Amino acid sequence: xxxxxxxxxxxxxxxxxxxxxxxxxxxxxxxxxxxxxxxxxxxxxxxxxxxxxxxxxxxxxxxxxxxxxxxxxxxxxxxxxxxxxxxxxxxxxxxxxxxxxxxxxxxxxxxxxxxxxxxxxxxxxxxxxxxxxxxxxxxxxxxxxxxxxxxxxxxxxxxxxxxxxxxxxxxxxxxxxxxxxxxxxxxxxxxxxxxxxxxxxxxxxxxxxxxxxxxxxxxxxxxxxxxxxxx
Numbered sequence: 123x124x125x126x127x128x129x130x131x132x133x134x135x136x137x138x139x140x141x142x143x144x145x146x147x148x149x150x151x152x153x154x155x156x157x158x159x160x161x162x163x164x165x166x167x168x169x170x171x172x173x174x175x176x177x178x179x180x181x182x183x184x185x186x187x188x189x190x191x192x193x194x195x196x197x198x199x200x201x202x203x204x205x206x207x208x209x210x211x212x213x214x215x216x217x218x219x220x221x222x223x224x225x226x227x228x229x230x231x232x233x234x235x236x237x238x239x240x241x242x243x244x245x246x247x248x249x250x251x252x253x254x255x256x257x258x259x260x261x262x263x264x265x266x267x268x269x270x271x272x273x274x275x276x277x278x279x280x281x282x283x284x285x286x287x288x289x290x291x292x293x294x295x296x297x298x299x300x301x302x303x304x305x306x307x308x309x310x311x312x313x314x315x316x317x318x319x320x321x322x323x324x325x326x327x328x329x330x331x332x333x334x335x336x337x338x339x340x341x342x343x344x345x346x347x348x349x350x351x352x353x
Contacts, residue, residue: 227296
């Protein structure tokens with residue numbers, strides 16, 4: 123009799139749905155960072171958090187910040203090293219290609235002569251190509267945010283653009299995202315994580331100002347909401 127009751131209770135427990143584990147999303151973005159700087163703070167800002175997943179988006183400052191360009195070969199080497207160390211610590215990596223830019227707006231802050239050897243747009247296309255190749259060779263999932271913005275005609279100087287420009291924000295920027303852009307990025311990241319069955323117990327979003335955003339508007343904050351509420 124006791125054994126029958128025990129087996130009945132056990133079967134009921136097994137049939138009960140398991141409580142979903144809430145996702146914790148950590149914003150580890152720092153404005154102005156290049157891939158070399160991400161390597162220097164990897165242990166402190168990422169691995170120390172014991173992440174299950176790391177969303178890595180870097181390359182804009184490496185190739186667009188005229189204060190000190192990182193050669194494309196060095197950039198690739200740095201990204202590969204970041205992936206290797208993150209995976210060795212037991213986390214999965216989702217690579218994200220940084221968006222393109224609007225050169226004429228970028229030149230409001232940077233000397234256009236420093237891009238004579240390669241245009242800003244070509245530089246970001248090259249970053250995308252490198253990340254695509256690294257993704258294939260290292261079998262790492264990739265979200266091609268760069269291509270998504272271009273394909274959907276939302277990376278221009280129009281009001282509908284996700285890149286900050288005079289028409290949609292009154293700002294001559296051409297590199298960073300408007301709030302709707304951060305929200306879109308979070309949605310696409312969430313979809314990729316769910317489709318790839320990533321463990322989202324502890325997600326660290328690692329990158330530069332495109333990851334950091336502002337205190338009120340940033341894609342990691344949107345991402346946490348989406349992962350925990352589904353919307």
